[in-house]
Amino acid sequence: MSAGAAGGNALERALREVAPERYDAYENLLRALAEGQVWMLLWHGSPGSPDAQYGNMDVAGQGYAPAATSSGQLAASGWARAHEVISGPEIAAALYRTRWGLWLDPHVPGGGVGIPWADLRRVAGGLDRLPAGPLGLSEPQVSAPQFYALLEQQAVDVRPVRALRRAWVRPALGEPYLAIGLDLYDTSPPAVEAVRALVQRALPHAPEGLAVSTVVLADDYDPVALWMRAHARPFFDREARPGPSQTSAQPGYGWPQQPWTGHPAR
Numbered sequence: 338m339s340a341g342a343a344g345g346n347a348l349e350r351a352l353r354e355v356a357p358e359r360y361d362a363y364e365n366l367l368r369a370l371a372e373g374q375v376w377m378l379l380w381h382g383s384p385g386s387p388d389a390q391y392g393n394m395d396v397a398g399q400g401y402a403p404a405a406t407s408s409g410q411l412a413a414s415g416w417a418r419a420h421e422v423i424s425g426p427e428i429a430a431a432l433y434r435t436r437w438g439l440w441l442d443p444h445v446p447g448g449g450v451g452i453p454w455a456d457l458r459r460v461a462g463g464l465d466r467l468p469a470g471p472l473g474l475s476e477p478q479v480s481a482p483q484f485y486a487l488l489e490q491q492a493v494d495v496r497p498v499r500a501l502r503r504a505w506v507r508p509a510l511g512e513p514y515l516a517i518g519l520d521l522y523d524t525s526p527p528a529v530e531a532v533r534a535l536v537q538r539a540l541p542h543a544p545e546g547l548a549v550s551t552v553v554l555a556d557d558y559d560p561v562a563l564w565m566r567a568h569a570r571p572f573f574d575r576e577a578r579p580g581p582s583q584t585s586a587q588p589g590y591g592w593p594q595q596p597w598t599g600h601p602a603r
Contacts, residue, residue, distance in 0.1 A: 348373050348406035352441055355450050360509040364469055366441075366450065370425035371460045375404040375441070376411045377421045377428060384421040394440055401440040401451050402432060414444040429460035433558065458558050468514075473507030474564045477515055484543040488517070489573045491535045497521045497528035498535075500571035502554070506561055514548035518565040524555050 351369040354362040382389035391402040405411035411420060432439055433454040442449035452460075459467040485503075492498045502518035519532050533551050543549055556562045571577075 346407060348375070348441065349410065352406060352450055360469065364464070364510055367452070367456060367460055367464055370429070370439075370441075370452070371464060372425065374422055374424045375406060375428060375439070376408065377402065377404050377423055378414075378416050379419040379421055383419045389419075389421070393437075394443065396440070396451055399438060399451075399453065400436070401438040402428075403440045403443050404428070405444075406442050410442050410445070414442075426461055429457035433457040433461060455558075455560055468506060468508040468561075469510040470560065471509055472560055473513075474561065474568075475505050475507075476569065477503050477505040479505070479515065479544060479547060481515075481542075481544050481547065484539055485572055487539040487542050488536065491539065492532075492573045492575070493578075495531055495535050497523045497532055498573070499575055501573040502565045502569040502571050504561060504565050504569055506550075512548060514550055515543075516561050516565070517549065517551050518554045518562060518569065519551055520554045520571065524553060529553060 347369045348366070351362070351366040355366055356362060378392040380390050380392045394401045394403055405414055405416070405420075428439060436454045438451055438453045439457060440449055440451045455470060459469075488501060492501055498519070499522050500520035502520065504516045504518065505513060506516050507513040517536055519529070521528060521532060536549065536551050540549060552559055552562045552565070554562045554566055
């Protein structure tokens, strides 16, 4: 059996197990996609040609590109135009950036399964690195005054920080955690690492057993960042603080002082 057929069969098996509220089965489907490949239906052109265009579906106002999970399913679909075989991570990375999802085997009884773009982002970026959806998001209920106070105190001296926000995240699978949203003037790697180091230094003052993660609010594809931008008020806001830093920013410049050069995490 070829590697492609094995990947397709793994996807088909996982697809058959998916059912409402079966988040574990859905996670297995995402894992099979991350390790396998799909047969993308091309509406125009041929694989690799400049005019190649995937097929498209509209489901409840959301766009999806249809795909078959194996060569056998492609044949069963009756698709008569060209197709492209591509790895799961590759197609996930290509689709989620345009906010398109992937619909697997729409021709089978029951209509197959759609994977929204937010979950394709997890496939592309690493299933273990990003929380499993659907996510429950709310204001934190846990009391952590020392932790928040230390974050505020240190943020004053770490100039990439414009503001800090927070959210309580409840993944579909796994333990809930506190997310600290980083609203930054500069999202370069040195600046991001400097602010994450700030959070790490404050962690010993967090309540015992509390899981804490950081999210860069400039990430337009992170559902936690999008929620915090829309709903969470900053608990630290440099531009709302009295003092020289509030008035030193000049029109056309994002920095309240000279650009941040970064420093090694300690």
